[in-house]
Amino acid sequence: MKRGHIIALGVFIALILLVSLGITFVGKVPMTTDVRPLGLFYLKNSYFGNYAARSPEVVTSILWDYRGLDTLFETGVFFLAIISALALFRIEKKEEKVKEKGEGFTFIVKDTVRIISVLIVAVSAAIALHGHLTPGGGFQGGSALAVVPLLIIVAFSKYALEGRGLTKDTAMIVRSIGLISIIILVLIPLAAGGYLMQNLPVFPSHILGQLTSGSLVFYNLFEYIAVGAGFTAVFLLLSIPEKVFHKIIGGEKE
Amino acid sequence: MMEHLPALIIAIPLLGAFAAPLFKRHHKAVSIWAILITGITLIVSLLLTREVLVKGILVYVFGAKSPTLVLPSGYKVPIRIMFEVDALGAFMAISATLMSFVGALYSYSHVAHESGLEKYYSLLLLLEVGILGMVLTGDLFNLFVFMEIAGISGAALVGFRSYRGEASEAGIKYLIISAVASLMVLFSVALLYGEYGNLNLAYIAKNIKFGVVDLIAFGLLFTSFAMKCGAVPMHYWVPDAYTEIPAGGNPPLLVATYANLYALFRVSFTLFTNIVINISRAGWIMVILGVLTMFIGVTMALVQKDVKRLMSYHAISQTGYMLLGVGVGLTVLHDPSKLMEFGRDAIAGGLFHVINHIIYKSLLLMTAGALFYVTGTRNLDNMGGLARKMPITTISFMIGAAAISGLPPFNGFASKLIIYETSYMLNPILTVFAMVTSILTLASFVKVFASAFLGPPLKKYENVKEVPKPMLIAMIILAALCVIFGLFPKIILDKLIYPAADALINYLQYHSWGGLA
Incomplete structure (x- = not known):
């Protein structure tokens, strides 16, 4: 400098x-040291009252009910960031495997990753699907889920994922399905004569005796799928060795 | 179904964008999908405008019926996000949907040989979503979210030809500008939220007290929106971005620029309008920015050799006319006699110039894209004698060039005349600058016409043919609009522009959610 x-x-x-x-x-x-009147309203009405989202978790009720539109489009921003990255670093030709010498990690690392991956899937699903009950939600759960492919990339290689069919393209298709499901959820209230992104009473607050807080649990579920798949796609993109990009896209070398 | 139009107009392209990646490796299918989605959105925007013109301001609350809620303490606040569509928003929505449709149609052939098209169209549709959200929303934080969407998708489109180094650089420039502008907007939204405890635009506007914090928020909002609409001295990103984006993305990117101009107007007229004394000062700032922008833009355009870069500098210059027109209106907003005498007409002239400029500049940039498509170069020195080979492109270019130079009977003349007449009433010097700019614009386009289209046919372009039909249709649509708007300005003004200008002037209507409060 x-x-x-x-x-x-x-x-x-x-x-x-x-x-x-x-x-x-x-x-x-x-x-101000007090809670603002608007904040007070949200706090008091997240579970009780006529305007409630029937969710004991205030943050989720604000995110997907009161200010659902912002969250929907923040999901759009995330989609946009990943699709921009994929568009700017697009590799349409079939990329060659870069062979490295060596045997990789010992079985200790590999087996540990196998066991932990299952646990992470379970935990992340719990974070996402309990989003309307405890702190957490679709985005947090999806980010946790994306740790699994990241661990596999580190412990095995990205070709281990792609060899089993989890390529960037499949991840993007899963992501699109998750996002289209969210849009359908947004549109469902229209069929019931309600307003877009309406939660209660269009969606039932309880299903089979379980508290689901109307549409919140479904939004979290699909957001979980979309975010998990989106991060997976971007991790797969980032793990492509730089020399592959140099060969295909060109650009300056060091 | 009609009541849901304000929401459907963003839901449809959003669905289109989310679904586009499913068309991987089906390049024709994804192009047709994008044309279909933008076409439906165009129809929705026309229906929406008819609703707004008949019924007045439309309020759409996401997730509930009524915009406000009276708390037990008697505190009446909006608790949900709402869209508030007035005639100005509807007018911008028409521009956005029309240009996205034309852009998608043009892209069908223009980018057909590129790879990764499903991502291109996904970005194009998201750009449309971002613009539509920005111009329809009635919530400040929501405005920031949509600004982010428009900014990021615009940057990715600018850098789409990533195998060209210049495109990547232009994309990064646009991304940084967008990031800085939207973070400044976020900061000022936070200041306003901290003071008034709500994010609803109308609610804050009603309660605004105008202390130091509001002044800072106003300054930041004004500057960041001026930066993103390419006003001098924050214009440096415009030529790079407009030049490097594939020509099919130019029309929506232009509208994205003017969505920020819309936000600038909305903030000055609706949000901070209760400042009786200072708003005329803000108007003068806008006027001076406008004059500087138009003059500096055109002088820099004169020396350019790259045809798209030249047109981009003219885009900067034309933005100045809009700032001048609406700025003149803002200076006299709180002076009813002057407002009726020339203020209202000035605002209408500025807004009319927005749509006229979007039409003819898109047309011109698309003819430049057509030249690039057949010659593979954008350098004017390497072109020549193309008029006979590409007659329709040539005629489209002539119409666009005449319109931007303000020659009758094309649309540019109609709006520039109003701006000349009204700015004369405020201060004659402004008019002189505006007219000189117009003459220089004409000179510059005569140069382009002569070097690209006239002259002896060059040997290397012997086998050049007219561009494919979708590109021609896109250009013909816009050329026809140039002529129609120029021949019948009164109809357009009465049906579309004056209601939009009145929407800016009658801010009290906006503050009360169209009478719902």
Whole structure:
């Protein structure tokens, strides 16, 4: 870094600090210690009351009920990020296997990964499907699920996944199915004479005596599938060796 | 079903985008899918506009019937996200859906030889979703979410030809600009939420008190939207982005730029309008930005040799006219006599120029894309004598060039005339700048016409043929619109533009959710 750059950076940081201090003290940002009226409403009405989402977990009821549209489109942003990455680094030709010498990890690592993977699938499913009861939800569960392919890539190789049919393309198809299911969930209330993204009373709050909080459990389920598959696709993309990209797309080398 | 139109208009392209990756390796099928989806969305937007013009502001609450809820403490707040569609939003929605349709149609042939088309169309449809969400939403945080969608999909489209180094660089530039702008918007939304405890646009606008924090939020919102609509001095990303995006993506990307302009207008007119004294100052800032933008843009366009880059600099310059027109209206917003005398017409002129510019600039960029399609170059020095080989492209270019230079009887003349007349009422110097810009624009397009289309036929282009039919149809649609809008400006103004201008002026209507509150 040149000296001028350091000075410029220093001035910049000082300016930011100055402005934020200015906003705090001169601008008199209201520093409320109470819960805001709107927040109070959400807290009180997540499970009880006529406007409730029938979910004891306030965050999930805000995410998929009160501000469901934002969450739907944040899902869209995530879809967009991954499809952009896949579009910019698209490899349409069949990529060659890059053979490395050596025997890989010992059986200790490989067997541990086999056992842990099953456990992770179970835990992540629990995080996602209990999203309306306890902290967690589709996105968190899906991110946890995506640890499984990541572990397999590290312990075996990405070709172990692709050899069993889990390629980027299959992951994207699974993802699209998950997302289309979400859109169908959004549209279902129309058929029942309700409003888009409506939760209760279009969806039943209990199924077979189990609390499902209307549509929340379904949103979490499909989000879980979509996010898990999306992360898998991007991990598979990231694990392609750089020399393959150089060969196919071109670009500068070090 | 009619009441659900504001929601369906974003649900349909979103479904199209989510489903597009399923068409892997079926390139024809995914192109037709995109044309179909954008076509349906266009019809929905026309129906929506008819509803809005007949019934006034439409409010759509996601997940419930009524926008507000009275708490037991008597506190009346909106608790859900809502879409609030007024005539201005509907007008932008028509522009967005029309241009996405034309872009998809043009792309059918233009990118047919590229790989990864299902991703291209997925991005194109998401760009449309982002624009539509931005112009229809009535919620500040939601506006940020849609801005993010439009920004990221636009950046990915700009960099789509990733085997070209320039495309990757342009994509990264656009991505950084979008990220900075949307983070600044998020920050100011957080400031406003911290102060008023709600995210609903109308609710905040009604309760705004205008302290220092609001001033900072206004400044940040104004700057970030001005940055993303390519106003000088934040225009540097425009030429790169418009040049490198495949020409079929140009029309929606143009509308995405003007969706940010819409947000700028919405914030200035609707959100911060209760500031009686300072809003005219903001109007003057907008006017001066507009004059600078139009003049600097056109002077930089004059020296360009790359045909798409040249047109992109003109796009910057034309944005200046819109800022000038609407800015003139904003300066006199709280002065009823002046508003009636010329303010309302100025706003209408600025908004009319938005749609006119979207039409003719898309047309021009698409003819540039057609030149690139047949010659493989964008350098004007290497072209020549193409008029005889490509008659329809040539005529489309002539119509577009005449429109952008403000020659009668094309649409550019209609809106520029209104802007000349109204800005003259505010200050004659503004009009001088606007007219000089227009003359320079004409000069620059004469140069393009002469070097690309006229002159002796070049040997290397002996076997050149006219571009494929879908591209021609897309260009003919827009050329026809240029002529129609130019010949019958009164009908368009009365049916579409003046209602939109009135929607900006009658902000109280927006604040009350169209009378629901």
